[in-house]
Every structure is written in C-alpha cells, then in structure tokens.
Amino acid sequence: MNDAGANNKNGLLEKGRSGVLHVIFGRSAVVLVLILIQLILMFWVFDYFRKSVPYFFGGHLIIALALVFIVLNRPSNPAMQLSWVVIIMISPVVGGLFYFYVETHPGQRILEKRLETLYKQTAKYITQDEEIAQKLAKRDKGTARMADYIRKHGNFSVYQNTKVTYFPLGENKFEAMLQELEKAEKFIFLEYFIVEKGYMWAKVLEVLQRKVAEGVEVRLMYDGTCAFNYLPYRYPEEIRKMGIQCKMFSPILPILSTHYNNRDHRKILVIDGKVGFTGGVNIGDEYINRRAPFGHWKDTAIMLEGDGVEGLTQMFLQMWNVTEKCEDFGKYLQKENCGIQDDSGFILPFGDSPFDRELIGETVYMDIINRAEDYVHIMTPYLIIDHEMETALCYAAKRGVDVKLILPHIPDKKMPFALAKTHYPQLLKAGVRIFEYTPGFVHAKVFSSDGRKAVVGTINLDYRSLYLHFECGAFLFDLPVIEEIEKDFEHTLAECQEVTMADYRKGNIIQKICGKALKLLAPLM
Structure with missing residues (x-):
C-alpha cells in the first residue's frame, strides 16, 4: 500500500x-x-x-x-x-x-392545555369565506360536509384562488424551494420533522443567512429528536447567532416523560404568506437522492400560491407559540394579493394534533375511501393500520372500487415493514392490489381518488401518524393538479412489482412470525 x-x-x-x-x-x-x-x-x-x-x-x-x-x-x-x-x-x-x-x-397535560388555549386565542384570525363554502356545497354535498367538520373541529378553512404545483420527487421540490426562498421580502417560516446537516441544508441555510441580512424575518423549528441523530443539541444557539430565530419542538431531556411520544412530524415552509410548501420531504440529503441508504427515495410535495397559504401559516404560528406568549397572528395572516384568480376547484390545508381528541387525518382518509366510486390510489411508507381502516379498504375493494397501494420494497425500518406484511393477506383476499416500489423506498404520503380528490401531506398510514404525532396535509378537490398526481401514481406503479397471495405465502417465515408477534403492541410502538 x-x-x-x-x-x-x-x-x-x-x-x-x-x-x-x-x-x-x-x-x-x-x-x-x-x-x-x-x-x-x-x-x-x-x-x-x-x-x-x-x-x-x-x-x-x-x-x-x-x-x-x-x-x-x-x-x-x-x-x-x-x-x-x-x-x-x-x-x-x-x-x-x-x-x-x-x-x-x-x-x-400541560402541553394539551397550552394548545387548547392557543387554538381558542387564534380562532379569530381564521374565518371561512361563506361564499366559497356554499360553492363547495353546490358542487359536492359530501365533500362540503367533511370540510365543515374540519372547520368546526380543527378551525381550518377551505379556499379557492390557489395555484397548486405538484412535485413527484424531493429534488423537484428542493429546486423550487430555493427559487422561492430567494424571492422572500418579509418573512420565512420553516417547520420540519428532520433537519440534517448536508448539501441540502447547507444550500437552504446559505439563502436564509442572505435573507436575514436583507431584513427578512426568518424562523426555523425542527423536532427535538434531531438532536439524537442529525444536529448538536445546542444547534439552535448556533443558528440564532446568524440572526435566525430557532427552536426545537419538545427537546428530549434526561427524564422519563410520555409526551416524547408526540412528535412534530409536519413539513411546512411559508414565504411572505404568498407561497407555501408541504408534503413528505424533510431537509436531508436522502430526500433529494444525494444519498441512497435505501435505494431510490420516492417522495412528493406540493407548493401553494395564493389564498390557501393562510392555512399553512396558521399551523406554523400555532406550533411556534406553544412555548411562547401568544403573539399577534394578524400581520402574518393577511391574505397577500398574488394575482391568482382560480375558482375551478378547492383546497383545504389541515393539521392534526394528538391532543384535540379528533382524528382529523384518519377521518379525511376514511372519507375518501368510503365515498370512492371508481378508484382509490395510495402511496405510503408504512402500513400499520387499525381494524376500521383495514375494513374500509377491504369494503371499497369488495364493492368494485379499484384500490391500489404502493409501499416500499426496500424498507428503512425492519419492524414496521414486518408489521405491514401482516395486513397483506386480508387486503389481498378482499381484492386490494398491493405493489412494492422495487427501486427503493417510498416516503410519499399521497391519496388520489376518482380524478376529483387528492391529499398530499405528512400523514402515514400508521398509528404514530394517525394518533400520536402532529401532522399536516392538503385536501384537494376538482383542481387541475389532481390529474398530475394520478399520472405520477401510474408512473410509479410501472416501477413496482405486484404482490400476490402466492408471493406472500413464499415470504420470509421469520419476518412473518416477528410481524405477528409485534402486531399486538403495534399501537404503542
């Protein structure tokens, strides 16, 4: 040598x-x-x-x-x-x-009480445009009732005059994200489950520092679990020295606590109240395929321009103020004139909290499944579902709806993958078709149905997302972008292998035993 x-x-x-x-x-x-x-x-x-x-x-x-x-x-x-x-x-x-x-x-209990107070204090800033609500009711009564439920129990409004751009990969979102950050004039809000040092974060941070120097207000919040794997514990102090407001949500301290279970799993970026992003893409190099620990990383995101951005701004400010005295939201929630006039469809950005006693994320998914007429197409990284969700998927397939699921072929975590397989037999017997993405890992959280409805957001089909985490998403109805979302599903499907009952029977016996053993404790994992 x-x-x-x-x-x-x-x-x-x-x-x-x-x-x-x-x-x-x-x-x-x-x-x-x-x-x-x-x-x-x-x-x-x-x-x-x-x-x-x-x-x-x-x-x-x-x-x-x-x-x-x-x-x-x-x-x-x-x-x-x-x-x-x-x-x-x-x-x-x-x-x-x-x-x-x-x-x-x-x-x-303290966190639950604080959020309850915060929601009450901020309710006055968000009001539903009744003309839009009536338009939706005339278009589709069932969807209008679901939107009414979300408004009453989550205080999230339905909007028009919003342009939605769909990104079929994380690298597409990253490119648009950098372009939009450069246009910021007033404020930038970032809320991400994961922020990891690397190429992606370095590029974003470079723009944020430049914007701070120009007088733009920049706030960054990320989940406290990042201190275990991705960032130093005192990283917020380092970021604050750059002029960026920064905090960890629920830092993990060396004391036993059960609220560590309730993580901030949201991914939100808001720029000037005019542009907003959400979806599955965190800030880390695997999300844009610069690293490939689990093969090709399939992820999705959307960009909102126009009135609907208000919903994302609202969610960010509520979470930011959990540990603060409630600030004046009004100056950030004033609708900015983006010149977008589009009343062809509707968008409903919504959040889900483990403390509001309402399963908003699961309810939106179940409403789509139960009212589907032609098809329900789903991409999700995990499939750890309760009996009600499994029954809804099976019933949809049995009544002739085309139900397809795209799941990873290369898992990022072995236990959830083993648990997902335990649902395969019942779903397959009912006629649900299951596909695994052979190039790698699917991290996308997408529902698409009947050419009229779609959801893109952060909500996985597992107990943690549906019951324990803070999540967000956007429900889309009769918008042109829904066709693009469905085309991406079909394109992704072409890169998958279908799982049959024969394939399941030939599967790894150890994996099956482990999955069945873990199933009893799945809701607490």
Whole structure:
C-alpha cells in the first residue's frame, strides 16, 4: 500500500473511532443512559415492594384488573386498549403503574392545555369565506360536509384562488424551494420533522443567512429528536447567532416523560404568506437522492400560491407559540394579493394534533375511501393500520372500487415493514392490489381518488401518524393538479412489482412470525 492509501485508511479509521466515541460520550448517549437508570430504579422499587410487602402482589393484581376495566371503558382506539390490557396482565405491577404514569403525566397535560388555549386565542384570525363554502356545497354535498367538520373541529378553512404545483420527487421540490426562498421580502417560516446537516441544508441555510441580512424575518423549528441523530443539541444557539430565530419542538431531556411520544412530524415552509410548501420531504440529503441508504427515495410535495397559504401559516404560528406568549397572528395572516384568480376547484390545508381528541387525518382518509366510486390510489411508507381502516379498504375493494397501494420494497425500518406484511393477506383476499416500489423506498404520503380528490401531506398510514404525532396535509378537490398526481401514481406503479397471495405465502417465515408477534403492541410502538 502506498503512503496516500495508508494515510487515507488511517484517516478513515480515525474518523470511525471519532464517530464511535461521539456516540458513546455524546449527549444522546448520556440522555439514554440516564433514562435507562430511571427505568431500572423504577423496576427495582416495584420488585422490592413485591418481595417485601405482604399481599402487595395480590393487592396490585386487583388494582391491575380495575385498570383493565378502566382502559376498556375509556374512549380510545380498541387496538390501543388491547395493547394496554396485554401489558397490564403480563406484568400487573409494572404494566399497571406504567399505564397510570402515561395517563397522568403532567408534562403531557400541560402541553394539551397550552394548545387548547392557543387554538381558542387564534380562532379569530381564521374565518371561512361563506361564499366559497356554499360553492363547495353546490358542487359536492359530501365533500362540503367533511370540510365543515374540519372547520368546526380543527378551525381550518377551505379556499379557492390557489395555484397548486405538484412535485413527484424531493429534488423537484428542493429546486423550487430555493427559487422561492430567494424571492422572500418579509418573512420565512420553516417547520420540519428532520433537519440534517448536508448539501441540502447547507444550500437552504446559505439563502436564509442572505435573507436575514436583507431584513427578512426568518424562523426555523425542527423536532427535538434531531438532536439524537442529525444536529448538536445546542444547534439552535448556533443558528440564532446568524440572526435566525430557532427552536426545537419538545427537546428530549434526561427524564422519563410520555409526551416524547408526540412528535412534530409536519413539513411546512411559508414565504411572505404568498407561497407555501408541504408534503413528505424533510431537509436531508436522502430526500433529494444525494444519498441512497435505501435505494431510490420516492417522495412528493406540493407548493401553494395564493389564498390557501393562510392555512399553512396558521399551523406554523400555532406550533411556534406553544412555548411562547401568544403573539399577534394578524400581520402574518393577511391574505397577500398574488394575482391568482382560480375558482375551478378547492383546497383545504389541515393539521392534526394528538391532543384535540379528533382524528382529523384518519377521518379525511376514511372519507375518501368510503365515498370512492371508481378508484382509490395510495402511496405510503408504512402500513400499520387499525381494524376500521383495514375494513374500509377491504369494503371499497369488495364493492368494485379499484384500490391500489404502493409501499416500499426496500424498507428503512425492519419492524414496521414486518408489521405491514401482516395486513397483506386480508387486503389481498378482499381484492386490494398491493405493489412494492422495487427501486427503493417510498416516503410519499399521497391519496388520489376518482380524478376529483387528492391529499398530499405528512400523514402515514400508521398509528404514530394517525394518533400520536402532529401532522399536516392538503385536501384537494376538482383542481387541475389532481390529474398530475394520478399520472405520477401510474408512473410509479410501472416501477413496482405486484404482490400476490402466492408471493406472500413464499415470504420470509421469520419476518412473518416477528410481524405477528409485534402486531399486538403495534399501537404503542
């Protein structure tokens, strides 16, 4: 080996050692160790009382049975109830007290109360144009009723005069995103589940710094889990030195807490209230195929121009103000004249929260499935669904609707992939057609139906998205872009392999066993 090769090898070894040391001694490892210590201490206390206090176990078993009675009678998803019952009955001591801890944790209650207050304070800024609502009712009564439900229970309005551009890949969105950022004059709001250092973030940050120097207000919010894998814990301080307002949503601290389950999974970019982006694309190099850890990354996004951007601005400001004194939203929610006059169709940007007791994301999906006449075409990275969703998909197929699902062929996570396969037999027997994207991983979250309806957003078909995370999306009705979305589905379909019942039967037996074993706890994963 020549000197250059040796030096390169030594450099890689040194970099590897450095990476290992960073993991071992980094803040994320410390947080995990401290949380683990708390769990061990909790279990030790439980075990001590079980062994030392007479009748403790028997008494706690009675309490566990009482808890099972409470769990089964609380308004909750039946699958989640069953998972809790199993945990409590397997280990009455640990399971019962852990359930009590989850349901009564003060951090979650404080966040829930804060959001409830915030929604009430900001309701006055968003009003539905009744003329548009009446137009929608004349066009399609069922869709108008769904929009009315979302307005009453989520305070999201339906709009016209909005141009929607569809991006079939993350790199298409990235290119448009940079172009629109350059046009910013007043403010830029970014809210992303993942922000990862790399080419994509470097390019975006370069523009943001330039815009700050021009006097543009820039705010960045990303989810606290980024501190584990993608960014240093004190990265917001570094960003603030550049003149950019920055915060993590729900930073993970070295204390046990159940609100860590409720992540900000949204992807929103708003520029001057005139232009907005949402969809599946985070800020990271795999989303634009500059890295390929799981083959080709299929993702989608949309850009809104016009009145509908108001809905995305509203969502961003609500989440930003969770830890702030509620600011004056009015100056950001004034409709900007973008010169767009289009009353051909309708757009309804909407958000979903784990604390509003309304499953808005799942309700929108179910409404599309249940009222489909010709077809429902879906792209989703995960398929971990409850009985109601599975029944709706099966019934749609049985009544003659063309139901097709596109899922990844190369998974990014093995457990969710194994869980997804457990739904294949029932769906296939009912006539649902399942396709796997052979070039790699599908991260898109897209519904398309009957040439009239579509949803593009952040909501996966899994329990975390439907029940536990903060999510967002845009419901599109009778807009020209819906044809492009359906064409992209058909184009993607051509790169997939169909999964038949014979294929499923020949599948990996270990994967099947693991998937069935995990299914009981799927709602809590």
